[in-house]
Amino acid sequence: MSTLSKPTGHTKEACNASVNAVRDALYVLNGKWKLPLIFSLSEGPLRFNEIQRSLGDITPKILSKELQDLELNEFVERKVMPTKPVTVIYELTPYSDSLSSVLEELKKWGMAHRKKIMRAKQAPVIALDDRTEKELAAAPAAL
Amino acid sequence: MSTLSKPTGHTKEACNASVNAVRDALYVLNGKWKLPLIFSLSEGPLRFNEIQRSLGDITPKILSKELQDLELNEFVERKVMPTKPVTVIYELTPYSDSLSSVLEELKKWGMAHRKKIMRAKQAPVIALDDRTEKELAAAPAAL
DNA sequence: GATATTAGTATCCGAAAAGATAGTAGTATC
DNA sequence: GATACTACTATCTTTTCGGATACTAATATC
Numbered sequence: 001m002s003t004l005s006k007p008t009g010h011t012k013e014a015c016n017a018s019v020n021a022v023r024d025a026l027y028v029l030n031g032k033w034k035l036p037l038i039f040s041l042s043e044g045p046l047r048f049n050e051i052q053r054s055l056g057d058i059t060p061k062i063l064s065k066e067l068q069d070l071e072l073n074e075f076v077e078r079k080v081m082p083t084k085p086v087t088v089i090y091e092l093t094p095y096s097d098s099l100s101s102v103l104e105e106l107k108k109w110g111m112a113h114r115k116k117i118m119r120a121k122q123a124p125v126i127a128l129d130d131r132t133e134k135e136l137a138a139a140p141a142a143l
Numbered sequence: 144m145s146t147l148s149k150p151t152g153h154t155k156e157a158c159n160a161s162v163n164a165v166r167d168a169l170y171v172l173n174g175k176w177k178l179p180l181i182f183s184l185s186e187g188p189l190r191f192n193e194i195q196r197s198l199g200d201i202t203p204k205i206l207s208k209e210l211q212d213l214e215l216n217e218f219v220e221r222k223v224m225p226t227k228p229v230t231v232i233y234e235l236t237p238y239s240d241s242l243s244s245v246l247e248e249l250k251k252w253g254m255a256h257r258k259k260i261m262r263a264k265q266a267p268v269i270a271l272d273d274r275t276e277k278e279l280a281a282a283p284a285a286l
Numbered sequence: 287g288a289t290a291t292t293a294g295t296a297t298c299c300g301a302a303a304a305g306a307t308a309g310t311a312g313t314a315t316c
Numbered sequence: 317g318a319t320a321c322t323a324c325t326a327t328c329t330t331t332t333c334g335g336a337t338a339c340t341a342a343t344a345t346c
Contacts (some may be wrong), residue, residue, distance in 0.1 A: 021253030110164035
């Protein structure tokens, strides 16, 4: 039995509100590139092509879409510089800092979960490091 | 400018490790039904058909798959009871409680974000309540 | 005038996630 | 013997996501 529902009580309305709030939060971080993008920009502003190079294999279409998503959520600001061939710089907003505690919690939990899976399966570290996160999270019992 | 990268420094390796850990965490919560399912079971153990009824419009195929995912991640335990027509009960494990602080952070952030969006757009509350979370999070500027 | 660089957009494509619909095995009831 | 309930599984279709490839407009360089 669990205590997950204790803090807010467990009325249907409270649960739905919680689910919706958590979903809102997950939604803004979701997809393959949001996190790499945020971490990449956390080292400083970058231009479009610089981001593309730093992420390696993202296509311009996807990068453009992801940057627009981040802009809509006010994590990233897009600045067009009036240079000869125009340069566009993207940088994290102060608001993006509000994510830090959430990301910190997710990171802590993710690392602990990975350790649990490693312990549970007694798999050698090297083998674990070779697995993708998807495999790790989706099929821990298979390790 | 942001301070997102400060706590762990910003070496390439540290960033990748963080991204992977956060991704691990997001992965186990991802998909349309994981959260409703967890919240539903947080009120107590339920049988397959009871879960289906409580979630409304999930198909048995999807429900079965989601429950298996949760079982693999050790959030849910599946117990087969030797009754006349067999009954199967699903319940949250003690390990699922480890999610509570993560979910609490996500909930807090999600609620604050929604409020920010509401303030930013000065949209009437009723209009906001009519929107889906996807619309809210994906296109806040359109409110 | 040909080529390169800027920051993208347009079109098509394949994989994966989700859903609709139907069926299954075992038991019990009418 | 027909129907219903249990907990699913099988098959097919739709929707969504991400990617490959090619292209654009404006300026600058060779």
